[in-house]
Amino acid sequence: MKNAVSEAHAKYLRRIRRDARTVVLSRVAVLLGFLSLWELGADLGWFDPFILSSPSRVLKTIVRLYADGALWLHIGTTLLETVLGFLLGTLLGALIAVLLWWMPKLNRILDPYLVVLNALPKIALGPVLIVWIGAGTASIVVMGVLVSLVVTTVTVLNGFLAATDEKQLLMRTLGATKLQIFTKVVLPAGVPDLISALKISVGMSWVGVIVGEYLVSKAGLGYLIVYGGQVFKLDLVMASVTVLCILAALMYYAVAFLEKKVRT
Amino acid sequence: MQSELMKLENVSLAYHTLAGETVAIQNLNLSVLDGEFLAIVGPSGCGKTTVLSLIMGLMRPTSGSVRFSGKDLRLGYMLQRDHLLDHRTVEKNVLLGLEVQHRLTEQSKARAFELLDTYGLGDFRTYKPQQLSGGMRQKVALIRTLALEPDLLLLDEPFSALDYQTRLNLCDEVCRIIRSEGKSAVLVTHDISEAISTADRVAVFSARPATLKTVIEIGFPKDMPPLERRSQAAFHDYFDRIWKELQP
Numbered sequence: 001m002k003n004a005v006s007e008a009h010a011k012y013l014r015r016i017r018r019d020a021r022t023v024v025l026s027r028v029a030v031l032l033g034f035l036s037l038w039e040l041g042a043d044l045g046w047f048d049p050f051i052l053s054s055p056s057r058v059l060k061t062i063v064r065l066y067a068d069g070a071l072w073l074h075i076g077t078t079l080l081e082t083v084l085g086f087l088l089g090t091l092l093g094a095l096i097a098v099l100l101w102w103m104p105k106l107n108r109i110l111d112p113y114l115v116v117l118n119a120l121p122k123i124a125l126g127p128v129l130i131v132w133i134g135a136g137t138a139s140i141v142v143m144g145v146l147v148s149l150v151v152t153t154v155t156v157l158n159g160f161l162a163a164t165d166e167k168q169l170l171m172r173t174l175g176a177t178k179l180q181i182f183t184k185v186v187l188p189a190g191v192p193d194l195i196s197a198l199k200i201s202v203g204m205s206w207v208g209v210i211v212g213e214y215l216v217s218k219a220g221l222g223y224l225i226v227y228g229g230q231v232f233k234l235d236l237v238m239a240s241v242t243v244l245c246i247l248a249a250l251m252y253y254a255v256a257f258l259e260k261k262v263r264t
Numbered sequence: 265m266q267s268e269l270m271k272l273e274n275v276s277l278a279y280h281t282l283a284g285e286t287v288a289i290q291n292l293n294l295s296v297l298d299g300e301f302l303a304i305v306g307p308s309g310c311g312k313t314t315v316l317s318l319i320m321g322l323m324r325p326t327s328g329s330v331r332f333s334g335k336d337l338r339l340g341y342m343l344q345r346d347h348l349l350d351h352r353t354v355e356k357n358v359l360l361g362l363e364v365q366h367r368l369t370e371q372s373k374a375r376a377f378e379l380l381d382t383y384g385l386g387d388f389r390t391y392k393p394q395q396l397s398g399g400m401r402q403k404v405a406l407i408r409t410l411a412l413e414p415d416l417l418l419l420d421e422p423f424s425a426l427d428y429q430t431r432l433n434l435c436d437e438v439c440r441i442i443r444s445e446g447k448s449a450v451l452v453t454h455d456i457s458e459a460i461s462t463a464d465r466v467a468v469f470s471a472r473p474a475t476l477k478t479v480i481e482i483g484f485p486k487d488m489p490p491l492e493r494r495s496q497a498a499f500h501d502y503f504d505r506i507w508k509e510l511q512p
Binding site for chain 1: 320322341343347349350351352360361363364365412
């Protein structure tokens with residue numbers, strides 16, 4: 001941070017720093033408070049740890065999974081499916097957005113279908129996918145793709161159209177072709193929208209993949225959660241959810257980091 | 265006698281909407297002379313901007329014709345808003361038109377940068393548009409247009425989105441630039457004072473459908489800057505004449 005230029009400014013800077021510190025400390029306090037209440041409640045018998053598990057049991061489960069080598073298998077499976085679903089969904093979604101931008105008539109014709117597809121809970125298609133594609137990884141990835149695809153298309157297309165409205169007249173007065181309008185104005189202006197779409201679809205892909213794993217899978221965090229629920233091993237469920245929390249947060253921050261890089 | 269650069273002959277234009285047909289311009293005859301600054305004033309919504317779109321070729325007249333003195337006459341259009349691209353620096357914005365028209369050479373680039381230097385924007389070449397004031401942005405937009413070396417500049421209310429002080433200063437500066445570059449220009453405005461302070465001739469349009477009511481010759485020397493014109497005694501006489509013409 002910059003050095004103070006006056007007494008009052010120093011006071012102002014101190015206040016800003018103090019506020020920032022308070023926020024960070026409070027965040028840590030919330031987490032620690034939650035974890036210790038949970039642990040304490042289990043130890044003191046406020047609730048049955050067999051049903052609600054406890055932080056120490058979650059930790060033990062994760063360590064055990066790590067020890068017998070299963071942890072990386074499940075994390076790897078889910079992560080691979082999610083990253084694949086996310087990348088394919090975003091890429092396809094962006095390409096469809098480009099196509100619809102290029103052909104306004106097609107966009108007009110397909111608009112109601114896009115609206116319906118956007119509103120439809122894609123998860124409902126799960127059983128259909130299994131029948132069509134088979135009970136395996138492919139179905140799970142396709143689920144991840146489907147869930148992120150439509151939202152990407154809609155977000156990116158709207159970004160493109162907004163940029164077009166704005167600058168179309170200027171480009172026409174300069175005598176620009178459609179391709180030039182796209183490459184020089186619409187695409188660069190659409191980059192921030194593309195990144196907001198990434199942020200949304202990264203979360204969406206997790207949803208798609210976990211649900212996909214609920215339906216068909218032999219490995220993965222979604223599989224562990226369902227399996228744990230079925231055999232009443234709530235420690236396993238909670239441990240998987242905890243790992244999932246960490247992974248999802250890491251992936252979100254990776255995209256947010258990318259966003260910061262691109263914007264500056 | 266100056267030669268005619270561009271001529272509108274019996275031009276009419278009708279817009280079509282679901283509700284019907286709106287005649288925007290009716291039997292318009294108007295020419296722009298080489299080296300002149302022509303202002304068009306008229307009530308708002310009367311189709312002044314449409315005239316510029318017709319000259320630019322963005323629209324085709326329903327009847328009548330738009331003629332130019334030479335086939336390869338180059339046109340430059342300046343819009344009400346600067347429309348600078350946020351993701352490009354000032355210098356990249358200035359080169360946009362040249363890029364689009366595949367005329368970006370070392371020479372044309374050097375000339376565009378020279379314009380930036382001459383008109384006080386040289387130090388801002390690597391800035392992003394968001395870092396500039398409204399007046400500076402509009403000046404960058406003008407240089408983007410001038411970089412194309414147009415023979416005829418079409419100015420579509422280029423100052424109306426600015427605050428009053430910036431507006432007077434920028435108008436003064438833009439006029440100097442246009443005069444010193446020896447360009448011909450058509451300025452569309454609803455501001456009578458702006459028209460008198462910039463133009464050699466003022467064309468007064470009627471309300472829709474737009475017809476040409478009259479053309480008033482402004483007797484100030486061509487190179488007298490707008491702010492100086494505003495303090496002349498004759499300024500108010502011109503104002504009154506145009507004001508009366510504009511009354512329905």
